[in-house]
Amino acid sequence: MSPRTVLGPVLGPYARLFRAVPGAAWFSLAGWVARLPLPMLGLGAVLLVEGYSGSYALAGAVSGTLALSAAVAGPLWSRAMDRRGQGAVLRRAMAAYLVTGLSLVAVVVGDAPTWTWFLLAALTGASLPNIGAMVRSRWAAALADAERRQTAFAFEAVVDEVVFVVGPPLVTVLGTLVAPAAGFTTGIVLGTAGGLWLARQRGTEPAVAPVxxxxxxxxxxxxxxxxxxxxxxxxxxxxxxxxxxxxxxxxxxxxxxxxxxxxxxxxxxxxxxxxxxxxxxxxxxxxxxxxxxxxxxxxxxxxxxxxxxxxxxxxxxxxxxxxxxxxxxxxxxxxxxxxxxxxxxxxxxxxxxxxxxxxxxxxxxxxxxxxxxxxxxxxxxxxxxxxxxxxxxxxxxxxxxxxxxxxxxxxxxxxxxxxxxxx
Missing domain, CATH: 1.20.1250.20 (MFS general substrate transporter like domains)
Structure with a gap:
């Protein structure tokens, strides 16, 4: 029995899903790139701060600050996108994310006062919208059938798993073999590039519904x-x-x-x-x-x-x-x-x-x-x-x-x- 015979019933519905939704492959791929920072930023912040301070406790505290601020701010960004559209809001968020993220690297490398590390970690996390929610919202807007939406959401869950398989090894290699700041900086750049790429795809953006x-x-x-x-x-x-x-x-x-x-x-x-x-x-x-x-x-x-x-x-x-x-x-x-x-x-x-x-x-x-x-x-x-x-x-x-x-x-x-x- 060939692999095509075995995998066909499983992979076929996903292939048909992408053929049915014009532009789906591109917004899903852009969303994957934009989601890579999810596992990279937390671990990257630990490697960054520990590499320049020597303290794992401080590194964990800075990383936790970033994660918590992202968790709180994510729904607020998403609410703004529901009201004003994804593209316009996402471009502003990505600009803030790039500036605050690179500023965090600068204050850590430059040995600025520790309070600035926490401030910029909080601002970086608060600038990161929930990309996974945006991509799933595009699928939901394009698919009227509930079973096909389930297939789309399952595919995005698989994408999330791939992100968490690829991200940690990548940031570890960069942070340990290149420089302590390399992994975190790469996460900032990749997230910005993926977010801006997704923002440009206006054809699949959900229309703003009346509130x-x-x-x-x-x-x-x-x-x-x-x-x-x-x-x-x-x-x-x-x-x-x-x-x-x-x-x-x-x-x-x-x-x-x-x-x-x-x-x-x-x-x-x-x-x-x-x-x-x-x-x-x-x-x-x-x-x-x-x-x-x-x-x-x-x-x-x-x-x-x-x-x-x-x-x-x-x-x-x-x-x-x-x-x-x-x-x-x-x-x-x-x-x-x-x-x-x-x-x-x-x-x-x-x-x-x-x-x-x-x-x-x-x-x-x-x-x-x-x-x-x-x-x-x-x-x-x-x-x-x-x-x-x-x-x-x-x-x-x-x-x-x-x-x-x-x-x-x-x-x-x-x-x-x-x-x-x-x-």
Missing amino acids: PAGPAPRRTAALTPAVLVVCAGYLGVGTVFGAMDVVVVGFAESVGAPALAGVALALYAGGSLLAGLAYGVARLRGSLATRFVVTAVAFGLAAQALWAVSSLPLLVGAGFLAGLAVAPVLVSGASLAESRVPRSALTEALAWTNTGLTLGVTTGSALAGAAVDAWGAQRAFAVPALAAAAAALIALAGAPLLRTRPAAPAEGPVSRVGDAVGG
């Missing part, structure tokens, strides 16, 4: 009960992500094989990538709410295998199993959030879900680091296992809220390619 009059609806349109449940569930999922990075590295070092930490994390991401491809083309029964709850529970159950980790082979197996459950819960959550908000708040709603993930990653890293120091690396696997269980419980507890749909219909103006695609 109901009055200040209150504008503030709350994106935060429907279903979106809040997804955000809370994603907080648990993100905690697993952040904790796994720390605990896997600690465990690999504790058994004398630190180099294998990257292999274990790569297989964890690989499991998610494969599951994302398969989930995106599956034709599943049940409502979007049911799918989210089921995938969240599956995620929570799969991660319980981490309790049994006592050797590297068991870590690889348990990590791959847990990874298989990652992409389905992320895709189902994005699809659910997309279906529960009006078009006028879609990009903002998707950005809020990513904010939940980002805050979870920050929380998971901190909790796991403390757990490794206090309990040892093997016992610290309790952190991702319990966080995954919490994500499942949140989805189950919030299930009654997931049926709530937006008061305004989600249809209406979609994009400049909507008429050509038609779903």
